[in-house]
Amino acid sequence: MNDIAAKVLEGDPRSIARLITHAENTSPLAASQMKKIHPYTGKAYVIGITGVMGSGKSTLIYEMTKEYRRQGLKVGIIAIDPTSPFSGGALLGDRIRMTELATDNGVFIRSMGTRGMLGGLASAVYDVVEILDASGKDIVLVETVGVGQAEVDVIKIADTTLVVLVPGLGDSIQTIKAGIMEIADIYVVNKADRSGVEQAVAELESLIDIACNDKDRKTPVLTTIAKQKKGILELVKEIENHKNYLKKTNRFQAKRRKRYEAELVEIIRKRLMNFIFDESTFKGKVESLIDQISKKEVDPYSAADEILGKILK
């Protein structure tokens, strides 16, 4: 059991899968094993794929993966779907579009539920990226939940972020929504055989023209028809261009540093939340404070002061 990290480094699928489960369950074993594999990480290039529901993210990932496999690269795929906030269950259906990859031993696919995380990612996704990286994958593709407008956490983990859109999404006001339209390193207009593709590309390009970030690089807009394998090679090349750009302008290390910052914050957040809400000593105190708040015997701010005071003393 304690050899699980060593076996992950050898690329053993069952050990990879098991360690991911431990990470998702925040088991004590996960922490000890993650410590062991960290020195072997940092080699995989991480690509985030986000975009509206039904834009064809899974199909795009399937075709991109086939192209990377043709180039002899090993690929890890993390496909995230929402966890129900009511039942805690999740229906993870991204593999439907990728069935042929199931038996390719150069590809490892893991479906994850968000398990209460907002922002389009799953809490354990940082661990899963490290595990796949350590297991020898050259490319890790992270598919977020189908986003509305605020699920932008993928930029914390990805080296290159693709925002996938489809023609006919609505007028240009809709596309200036804060957040989702600010995170793209590359825009992909998929399903480009539909009508309205020229308008979608033109609107995106005019948006990019009025944006003021990264003056030395203009965010490219690509069109693809993933189902017909069109535009995939160009997309893979554009990702390579972005990678080279990051390295040339010394932005690559800064991106990685941001990922580790987000990962550290997430580990601390999880541990603190577990400490306050799961530990038997604190749970009772929290419950009684909630009762007191309900009865107006104490206000929520004072209750928070009391709990945090106990931790920080």
Place this chain on the structure above:
Amino acid sequence: MNEKIRVLVAKPGLDGHDRGAKIVARALRDAGMEVVYTGLHQTADMIVETAIQEDVNVIGLSLLSGAHMTLFKDVTSLLKKKGLNDVLVIGGGIIPDEDVSNLKKAGVSGVFGPGTHCDDIVKFIRKNVKK
């Protein structure tokens, strides 16, 4: 610790009827489980590799074509060959009563035909899942 039961719902073979599988997948989700649904036309290889990568506790196979004796057994024997002894396998679909005991011998622990209440499947999984 925050453990969830993970279930793979798969349709082996050449059978395009996935309404039942989808209803069961939804019911298991509503019972708080994480359900990986892979869609139609899965081979035993695909199902077992997916079960490994997704580290599921349960595999639910659905088949209405009549080929369950072959296809369900393909999955359970491949699981044995790969050493996945801690995965609970259940099956559903149009399964004649006389096949049930043979399937159980082959490692399909529970068989649920038409008219099964979803709650019974949930209860069966909770009771028999190997942690």
